[in-house]
Amino acid sequence: MVSRSSAARCYALVPCAGAGERAGAGGPKQYRAVGGRSVVWHTLAALSGVSRLAGTLVVLSAADGEFERHAGEAACWTARVGGATRAASVANGLAALRERGVRDDDWVLVHDAARCLVQPSDIERLIEACEHDAVGGLLALPVADTLKRGSPGDAERVALTLDRRNLWQAQTPQMFRLGLLGEALARAGDAVTDEASAVELLGHSPRLVRGSLENFKLTWPADFALAERLLRTRA
Ligand code: CTP
Ligand code: MG
Secondary structure (H helix, E strand, O other), X not given: XXXXXXXXXXXXXXXXXXXXXXXXXXXXXXXXXXXXXXXHHHHHHHHHOOOOEEEEEEEOOOOOOOHHHHHOOOOOEEEOOOOOOHHHHHHHHHHHHHHOOOXXXXXXXXXXXXXXXXXXXXXXXHHHHHOOOOOEEEXXXXXXXXXXXXXXXXXXXXXXXXXXXXXXXXXXXXXXEHHHHHHHHHHHOOOOOOHHHHHHHOOOOOXXXXXXXXXXXXXXXXXXXXXXXHHHOOO
């Protein structure tokens, strides 16, 4: 039996350096209020409910003057090393974790600041499913709806219907060992929109762990009212 003291160490890395353009609020969406607290407050509260996490690092943009006002009491490290893309913010965050003593074989759970409805139980399920895996994995949801591709000439007309079998929507956290993820992001560059796709480019197959519909990423203006309603049902 593996004792807790020899269990692999897990850390969270929270990219929180985006501009939130699609949310159209005129400021970073991670600092908008939902249910009386900022988006990132809820995110950090969920992470602080996971006892397996040995530490959390939040990646902020260099010019961020708001985080401390919105973060609340949750204990975390911050690094003002946000990049031009999410991938760059995560890669810079990995370097900041290394500076704080996190090692290549420690697990890093990358979780979007904008997914503030994640629950500690979702994160614990991911850790349990992946901590003995050779690669790691991510929370994801099997696609339920029929998928259409809009036509290049007219995005509001169907060009074709896609086969949804074996399709999943990737969520976060995404959990990989620091060494593997650092190498994957260095090779993949800035274009990847999640950690798993960088790891896939190295030829690995990350594990898909069923997530929850509630763990959606606040992206569009209407998402904030939906988040507010969901939070109300949790009180
Ligand atoms: N993020 C980041 N650094 C970037 C871009 C995004 O740390 N250069 C973070 C965001 O703060 C967010 C997460 O990555 O928590 C997911 O990104 P996304 O939902 O795309 O957020 P934004 O980039 O802020 O939004 P948009 O794409 O609509 O501008
Ligand atoms: Mg973005």
